[in-house]
Amino acid sequence: MTDVNITVTDREGAVHDIVAPTDMAMNLMEVFKAYELPVEGTCGGMAMCASCQCYVTSSHELEDMQDEEEAMLSEAFFVKNNSRLGCQIPITSQLEGLEVELAPDY
Amino acid sequence: MIKTDILIIGAGPTGLFTVFEAGLLKLKCHLIDALPQPGGQCSEIYPKKPIYDIPGFPEVLAGDLTQNLLEQGKQFEPGFTLGERAETIEKQEDGSFIVTTNKGTKHHAPIVAIAGGLGSFEPRKPPIENITNYEDKGVAYFIKDPEVYRNKKVVIAGGGDSALDWSIFLADVAAEVTLIHRRNEFRGALDSVEKARELKLLEKINIITPAEVTALHGNSKLEGISIVRDGEKSLLEADHFIPLFGLSPKLGPIGDWGLEIEKNAIKVDTLDYQTNIPGIFAIGDVNTYPGKLKLILCGFHEATLMCQSAYKIMNPGKKYILKYTTVSGINGFDGTRKEAPKAVVQAIND
Secondary structure, three states, rough: OOOEEEEEEEEOOOOOEEEEOOOOOEEEHHHHHHHHOOOOOOOOOOOOOOEEEEEOOOOOOOOOOOOHHHHHHHHHHOOOOOEEEHHHEEHHHHHHHHEEEEEEOO | OEEEEEEEEOOOOHHHHHHHHHHHHHOOOOEEEOOOOOOOHHHHHOOOEEEEOOOOOOOEEHHHHHHHHEOOOEEHEEEEEEEEOEEEEEOOOOOEEEEEEOOEEEEEOOOEOOOOOOEEEEEEEOOOOOOHHOOOOOEEEOOHHHHHHHHHOOEEEOOOOHHHHHHHHOOOOOOOEEEEOOOOOOOHHHHHHHHHHHHHHHHOOOOEEEEEEEEEOOOOOEEEEEEEEEEEEEEEEEEEEEOOOEEEEEHHHHOOOOOOOEEEEEEEEOOOOOOOOOOOOEEEEOOOOOOOOHHHHHHHHHHHHHHHHHHHHHHHHHHOOOOOOHHOEEOOOOOOOOOOOOOOOOOOOO
């Protein structure tokens, strides 16, 4: 059991160093919310709203997207090549040092 | 005019359980929901997904939970207005409310309980400057009457089923159909993707990918759009622009009812989940308060406490003592009665 360190840049450009547990079955959106970052998570983590969209700026190899996430991102706005939905990224030890940026709120 | 004691807006799990708790207090409920069936997200979005945190149910499918809640409240004979969205609310002189739906159905009740969850699902509008200025002047987010597009130049944006299906359909109606998508890949039923490819080869649809619409032009109505493809800008003539980017939940008209809103949710007092307007409560995922958790089980708790206050508002001065269903049983409004079998005192050896 370990915690991982993640760096989040919010929409104002402020940088937050956060610590996420790998043994609580959490996803990145839930950790954003736990730290009261301005992420709605409207749909509750079902890849249905894209309110937790973020850009992965470090070179981590994340698990491939599932169909649901890809479908949502193909309809979301402000999507870039490194866009992911936070709710579809489980917190694992591979995420140590991950850097992400919150996508615009729309 | 439909009359009831508690008018519940939203027929998801929290709204449905309110029917039961209100029934124990002899209060009658009527539910309004924009969806054509009760259950809210549980039946519309994830009926086949198991839920593991309903007390007493180690595992229950969301669809089954909905059925169980309907069964549990059945003897209290709730009314339903389904497939209609609550649009306006008017406070009456006696403190009661009249809620009217988008189809004009009127409901009158002394108590309103908003159990609207995430809100109603509305089309997602792309972030293009001035797009709202062109609404009903060439821009529409869904297609009501395809005849509007006859012999017109139509641009559709989006990469899912609805963008594909409407492009295919309008190919025979419009003078020109252009489908624009940010990616090269379309995500839809195999048939639709193949049909669109075929129509493109026949030059009945123009498909422009990977591209995005960046601006809209026209004086009194839409005349053209700007697109960017591979960093290159171009201009396209268009009478109609139809962005089809799916639906997203919005609080909707309830947001204009004068209720205190914070982060797209309704602020309530945790004493009884009443809003800033006396007589209007908000329960379940639609409300917010310090420490709020959006869980079905929290919605059930909120509904229960809310009904106690609703009773007090409707019966001022009357004392009500909390009943246990194990002790007093349940008297349905339909004349049924449920109760535990009575114990007997009898000698076995005589």
